[in-house]
Amino acid sequence: MHTFCSVRARHRLHLAISTEKLSLINLSWPPYHRLLCTIVFSVLFFFPNITLATVIVPMSDTDLIQQAAAIVIGTVNTIESYWDADTKRIFTHVTVTPQEVLKGTVPAGNFTLKQLGGTVGQRHMWIDGSPVFTRGEKTILFLDTNPDGSARVIQLFLGKFSVFTDRDTRKEFAYRSHTPVEVHLHPQISPSDSVPTFAGDEFQEVTLLKERIQAALQHSSPGVPIAPAFLPPQLPVNTVSEQQERFALARPVPIRWFEPDTGDPVIMSINPTGAIVGGEERIDTGFQAWNAAPDSVFRFRKGNETNAEGFRADGVNAISFADPQNDLPNPIRCTGILAAVVHTSVSNQNRVLHEQIFLRINEADLVFADGWDDCDAFRNPINLDEIVTHELGHVLGLGHSPSDESIMFAVARFDGRGASLAQEDTDGVAFLYPGPSFPPCSYTLSASKRSVGGGASTGKVTVSLSRGQ
Numbered sequence: 001m002h003t004f005c006s007v008r009a010r011h012r013l014h015l016a017i018s019t020e021k022l023s024l025i026n027l028s029w030p031p032y033h034r035l036l037c038t039i040v041f042s043v044l045f046f047f048p049n050i051t052l053a054t055v056i057v058p059m060s061d062t063d064l065i066q067q068a069a070a071i072v073i074g075t076v077n078t079i080e081s082y083w084d085a086d087t088k089r090i091f092t093h094v095t096v097t098p099q100e101v102l103k104g105t106v107p108a109g110n111f112t113l114k115q116l117g118g119t120v121g122q123r124h125m126w127i128d129g130s131p132v133f134t135r136g137e138k139t140i141l142f143l144d145t146n147p148d149g150s151a152r153v154i155q156l157f158l159g160k161f162s163v164f165t166d167r168d169t170r171k172e173f174a175y176r177s178h179t180p181v182e183v184h185l186h187p188q189i190s191p192s193d194s195v196p197t198f199a200g201d202e203f204q205e206v207t208l209l210k211e212r213i214q215a216a217l218q219h220s221s222p223g224v225p226i227a228p229a230f231l232p233p234q235l236p237v238n239t240v241s242e243q244q245e246r247f248a249l250a251r252p253v254p255i256r257w258f259e260p261d262t263g264d265p266v267i268m269s270i271n272p273t274g275a276i277v278g279g280e281e282r283i284d285t286g287f288q289a290w291n292a293a294p295d296s297v298f299r300f301r302k303g304n305e306t307n308a309e310g311f312r313a314d315g316v317n318a319i320s321f322a323d324p325q326n327d328l329p330n331p332i333r334c335t336g337i338l339a340a341v342v343h344t345s346v347s348n349q350n351r352v353l354h355e356q357i358f359l360r361i362n363e364a365d366l367v368f369a370d371g372w373d374d375c376d377a378f379r380n381p382i383n384l385d386e387i388v389t390h391e392l393g394h395v396l397g398l399g400h401s402p403s404d405e406s407i408m409f410a411v412a413r414f415d416g417r418g419a420s421l422a423q424e425d426t427d428g429v430a431f432l433y434p435g436p437s438f439p440p441c442s443y444t445l446s447a448s449k450r451s452v453g454g455g456a457s458t459g460k461v462t463v464s465l466s467r468g469q
Helices: 002-018 034-045 061-067 206-218 279-291 381-395 423-432
Strands: 026-028 054-057 070-084 089-103 111-116 118-120 123-127 138-145 151-153 160-165 172-175 183-185 241-244 266-270 300-302 318-320 336-353 356-368 443-445 460-465
Touching: 061 138, 061 206, 070 118, 089 118, 089 123, 089 138, 089 206, 118 241, 172 206, 266 279, 266 381, 279 300, 279 381, 336 381, 356 381, 381 423
Parallel strands: 026 460, 054 183, 111 151, 266 300, 266 318, 318 356
Antiparallel strands: 054 336, 070 089, 070 138, 070 241, 089 111, 118 123, 123 336, 138 151, 138 160, 160 172, 336 356, 443 460
16 A cells, blocks of 8 residues: 555655646655555545546447437537426536437427536535536537436436547547546446447547447347437426536535534435345445444444435435436446436535535435346345445545555456455545544645746655654
């Protein structure tokens, strides 16, 4: 752990300090205590990845194309978020002007996507892995149908590409950003077809991408219906809404529960409807793993069975199965969205910890998608322990760890580790919810800023800890 932490810390601190006018820097490190790893690791573990995760088994592009109800090229016009008091959720309407329809039917003129999550006043709600929209951008959209008949992007970020025009060649290229850090990728658990998947972060010429889409459609398997024209989503009467310039659903602000500060547990209640075999036992195992972490006052407690379900800001931290609100698309050949955690209520109430401001988590819900019962990930209880414990780590506020030893590593291993926590995991939860034995997280730099000329330069910074070696 120490070797990995020091190497990763040097890299990240180099990036942070280089913004202070140092073009090139060598770090000189004194002997260090485990506290150093905790301090530096907190920068990696919380601030880049401060929200919760969605679990996705990578899907081939052929399956994505064939599963989509419509595929459209268009331009984003308006973005509007609103609070729906009836469903106790925030939704965001993204209005798009279609320019070309590659599959299915969309209304003439503008049509509107309805995406779960957003920000309205002091209410925040998001599902990580959601596609990012910006007003005025050109996009290629793979669409699915919401329960009310409106359109949504299929398979979250997998179903949206941004388009730009190369200044020199005037050719259009499409790209899908890197896999979001909040998304937890599991290995393929069923054979994939021979068609290569869309590259996660590579530019693709739009003309060639359209040809690939048409070729995949010509070989579509039967039984994948093409939806009729989507229905326009409606704003509820007397609702409060806000216009947005951008829809990203991830905030660069740390979040945490405040209950552990007063000795109270975070209560998670299970809705048994549609539960997978052994699901409740696996959840108990995940609770026990996090509750046993040393130097931390955080505790999960299982509440009574609940009728609360899905992603709803209803005052209940619910764990539900089989996607009861139809918020997640069903898998195709054991690929797609496996589970998601949503902070259904995050307020602007804040508290300072370790010299950082944290927003308060009021509620979080964990939902398992429907249609995974016959897949290997749900048949092996040890693998399911790993999935559940990882997701519960996100519930309590942890992001992804850079260490592949950690249960919070961004990719599942399925190597028999089950619910076992690594040192990075216990350090992380202790940082968020420190007990009386947790050491103070303070350090000093010998120089925090230095100006240099236009040429290359070398500098040295010494990191000193507040206690011990």
